[in-house]
Amino acid sequence: MSGHKTLEDLFTAVGLEGLRVLIRADLNVPMQDGKVSDATRIERVAPTLKELAARGAKVIVLSHFGRPKGAPDEKYSLKPVADALGAHLGIETSFAADCIGETAARAIEAMKPGTVLVLENTRFHAGEENNDPGFSEALARNGNVYINDAFSCAHRAHASTEGITHFLPSYAGRAMEAELSALDAALGNPKRPVVAIVGGAKVSTKIALLGNLVKKVDALVIGGGMANTFLAAQGKKVGKSLCEPDLFDTARHILANARAAKCDIVLPIDVVIAREFKAGAETQTVAVDNVPEDAIILDVGAQTIAHLGERFQEAKTIVWNGPLGAFEVPPFDRGTTEAARIVAERSKRGELVSVAGGGDTVAALNEAGAADDFTYVSAAGGAFLEWMEGIELPGVAALSRR
Template sequence: MKAFRTLDDVDLKGKRVLLRVDLNVPMEAGRITDRTRIERVAPTIAEIADKGGKVILLAHFGRPKGRDPKDSLKPVAAAVSQVIKRPVAFADDCIGDVAEKAIAAMKDGDVLCLENTRFHKEEEENDPAFVAALAKLGDIWVNDAFSAAHRAHASTEGLGHKLPAIAGRTMQAELEALDKALGAPKKPVIAIVGGAKVSTKLALLENLVGKVDALVIGGGMANTFLHAQGIAIGKSLAEKDLASTALRILDKAAKANCAIILPVDAVVAFHFEANAPSHAYGLDAIPSDGMILDVGPLSIERITSAIDDAATLVWNGPVGAFELSPFDKGTMAAAKHAAARTKAKKLISVAGGGDTVAALNAARVADDFSYVSTAGGAFLEWMEGKPLPGVEVLRR
């Protein structure tokens, strides 16, 4: 990874290391319900501590408007301690006397978590005085929060202009995986893009048709494309006002030599609910009062054979209403097929986005993909081809 400095490039012993991590974990009734984000950054924390650095964790939690006890990172710091199996001290602020005293008391290898950076509105404003107050606390800034890299905030971007800027191991793994997926991928490349609405993924589709060899469009988005081509889709979810946009994307794909793979059949139900009676129909026979809720068996075959033809797969969004059984069949089949190809060393597979991660977990294949990004917005913006402030500041 020549473009970014990593932990291999710095001497950490005795240094105060400001480590930006993503600790914005889901919590219910004061209990953390999913520790994935903590587990992802644990190796970076351990490595810095083991090399004699003083690990000072910077993170946000929730969307507080000023100081709010329910958005305190204190219970999260306790969970970090359990995951990394070493003590984690806590400071009741992220700048000023409280933070400075806590850091002054640290020994080499200690871990300290500072309070929620968003308790200060200046964090999200990337305010220079706030950046300076944070920078005063450390000798090195390590960014290990790819999921917050699309935001130019004080702790995610501003510090990179004040202190030596280093990519943590999670950030490094993410950037290396993304480079393999779209930066310098092994060809041919296939992308699967699903989800409900074309409008939320216009920039993504526009960018991908110029970069991939084949693009599978699924979910409610596919209905908009089918409607644009004059296919009757009954009462299916679709953004009919975006028909001309869909045709423009198809035209752009044709000029870029990118094959667009749309459903050739569909599973239709008459109620949007789990286990609603359903039936597979050809596209020329969709009932006028029916709703397309998943791709049909012929479409699944088409998607799996397109995966067979690819060396690299990038995936964002399910191809059907995967949260309702049995309309998860298309997404599950594609996920399991891609996972099997990856395990057989025939495919590099990179997936991301909340629904996609949920679908891969439901199919129990997330661990078999080459890389699964837990970064929602940042992953999407990267796929759209946008520069991410928290990544750009890390470049050598």
């Protein structure tokens, strides 16, 4: 991971016994009835916390939680998340009711080496999202060194992700390191051919993404509602399907740029249609040239899946963001599920590198039972998308500069 200091660099530089190590985690986890309902983000940061604690560090955790608008709000307190974190780690874990000032300082002073302290929600202070230098410095006083292990927050130039690096030696944690390595393998320095799969409802949300990918991949598969806009822009009838006519010129421009870059655009050959969008709806599979005026395109058809399977057999790297159909409602999950299982099986055999990310994508891969066999599945949403768009992420760039 060129340009970023890792934990190995930290271990070489200093002894950790009693060292105050500030670590930016993403503990913005889903809650239900006051309990953590999905511990994925806790599981991702746990190895770094355990490793630091095992070396005798005082491990001090920073995180945001929800959107409290720069002031304390009890419903956004990290206290219940800290309890869940401690239970998962099996390490003595305490909580401080503020992330700066005397409250934090006293809690840190009381820590024993090898224990964990979770500081209160950084967004209880307006200086967090404003990236205020004074607040950044106040956070930095809590530690001797800083570790960012929250790639999912790295697209935000906030005090706890970027500002703090101006005041402390800064390193990438294990989860951050794994994410950056996976992303480099996917688009930075990939094995070719590279196939990108981009799905979802609207082209308008992913114009920058498509524009960046056609310059970097060998083939770009476009699915979901987005594909309808591209098909219609080429003169095909899409019935009552979701479509964005005001983006036909944009779609044609992307197609032209892809041809210039020698990137194959892969659109559906056949589609699954229905007259209404509901679970168990009566469906037909038709060629993309034969969509009736009263029909809705809701998934890719069997011929398209077979063609994608052939593409995946040739690929050495696959990057995936977005489902191929309306996967939340069966039977329109079939295309995404079958494609995911093909990629997962080839990944499991070591035949390709597969990297996926985005909330709907992760949900779809989990539903297909394929996520565990992908090379890497990113828990980051906005950060993963911005990285795919080619945008420099402030939290990552800060680690490169320090």
